[in-house]
Amino acid sequence: MAISHSDQRGFPSLLSDLFNHLSTLVRKEVQLARVETSENINKAMGSIALIVGGLVFVVAGLTVLFNAVTILIIHYGVSPLWAPFIIAAGGLLVGAVLVLAGRSGLKAVSLAPTRTTSQLQQDVTAAREKVR
Template identity: 35%
Template sequence: MTSARDGGDVPPIPSIPLSAETPERIAGETSIGGLVRDATAHLSTLVRAEVELAKSEIAGEIKKAVKGSVYFIVALTVLLFSLFFFFIFVGELLAVWLPSWAAYLIDFGGMLAFAGFFAFLGFRKLKKLRAPQRTIESARDTVAALRHRGEAR
């Protein structure tokens, strides 16, 4: 068989046969090594196809999730801008009973307390972050196994 570079035959692309082959034909045409090679190639092709299918499905779902999350981000942005007007309302409401400067000072203090509370919550969440220990251990085990395999030769 000539190579594809010489302009000859194109090398075969591994694929799973779509028609059933009879045991007599398989036994007559191939050896045990050939059967193992074919089974390995078919299994490899099947695994690759499954991985590609999973990738395409996940990519489609991620696109849907991103599109949906954009709407939530827009809603959250509008809500955050609306809080500005809410605090003006609170300041004006307090100005009915207090001098204007005191009402807005109390309003400002409330805004600082509001921001401080959420900053505290965010800090607590960030403090709980840990390194992915199982992944690190698995990677170390893999590296150690590959090193030992190389030393055995």
């Protein structure tokens, strides 16, 4: 079997090629992480826009509903002075619970490029094994 010229390169040349390929790989992985993060942020922004749009209608509907319930409890004998405060307190309590539950669901970790990070860790492990 004949050995080609490229197979006869010395160790320094092979090591140089290895580091060049690793450098290129890391640059590509960083680019991929940026793209993945950008995509995740764009998805989040689109979702937030839908939530804000929905909230506009929810606020309008709740305003009418709260007014109707206020009139209803006045009809059943609650003082017209206290009825709006009772309804507002109930609405604020429910709103606070919902905000706290939603806040716990929004974590910055979900925006991190998890696929790319995992792939980069695998690449580093593979590179370490190749160098040994």
